[in-house]
Amino acid sequence: MRKFGESWVGAVGLGCMGMSWAYTESERDDRASVALIREAVDLGVTFLDTSDVYGAGHNEELVGQALLGVRDRAVLGSKVGLVTDPGTGEVVRDGSPGHVREAVEASLRRLGTDAIDLYYLHRVDPDVPLTETWGAMAELVGEGKVRHLGLSEVDVAQAEEAHAVHPVAAIQSELSLWTRDALGAANGDGPGDVVGWCAANGAAFVPFAPLGRGFLTGAVTKASFEESDLRGRMPRFQEDVLEQNLRIVDVARTVAERLGATPAQVAIAWTLSQGEHVIPIPGTKKRRYLHENTVAAGVDLTDTDLAELDAVPPPVGTRY
Secondary structure, three states: EEEEEEEEEEOEEEEOOOHHOOOHHOOOOHHHHHHHHHHHHHHHHOOEEOOOOOOEEEEEHHHHHOOOOOOOHEEEEEEEOOEEEEOOEEEEEEEOOOHHHHHHHHHHHHOOOOOOEEEEOOOOOOOOHHHHHHHHOOOOOOHOOOEEEEEEEEEEEHHHHHOOOOOEEEEEOOOOOEOOOOOOOOOOOOOOOOHHHHHHHOOOEEOOOOOOOOOHHHHOOOOOOOOOHHHOHHHHHHHHHHHHHHHHHHHHHHHHHHHHHOHHHHHHHHOOOOOOEOOOOOOOOOHHHHHHHHHHHHHOOHHHHHHHHHHHOOOOOOOO
């Protein structure tokens, strides 16, 4: 268990995005996804993550349906600030106060709840001062529509700027064995030590894609993806570099074999080892992976294990 605000949640949460959007849409099964979310809550996976942009609201509706009758057992996070252009299909940023107000009402309806436990700014809009967006979101807390506010994919300076207006309860960014930007780069590039900032300011750090979008499980060995699968357009998943990046999985597999675990469990355990305030949200649509991910909270990495994992080579290719 890990602490979030006044609540205790399962150490490993559940990212629900892939049930509606971004990966293999041909495998979408709403009935199975609802059942999986309910099972997750029964297993103690009570930190759930969605967004209004995932499937143009579909994912929020799915999560809302799954939580009927068990809403009080989950800490529910959603997001605002990204919208899909209906003409081009392109995802663009909108942090205007007017959009924030409209979006939260729509999210509350889709989720079937009176209040969202954790409401993130999905991305900072460069055309709107962060303090204006954050101020509008803070008003929602005062109105009881939102309980806590979070940021996604920000740097330390942006976290400080928002925190001066209203407390930042969580920051969600990518963090895994092959994406470590949020830990602070030695050369000073990147967002800074966001994980450390969260620890120092009483905020949770929520790693998305702790399994490297499935890569760190060892299941992705070829660059063969559906057209709807965003990984097919990501540099790290291209055929010419994928084999080189499998070196990272090899280290995770070596540690896993020593511990009687799986590479996925080792990858999640590594994110958990970055601090007691870290709550990873691996996504899955399959029951067996849900159970596998949940058990990762019990994988105890030794100092030797951590040293080996910390020393893995950086990936070839950028995130996006």
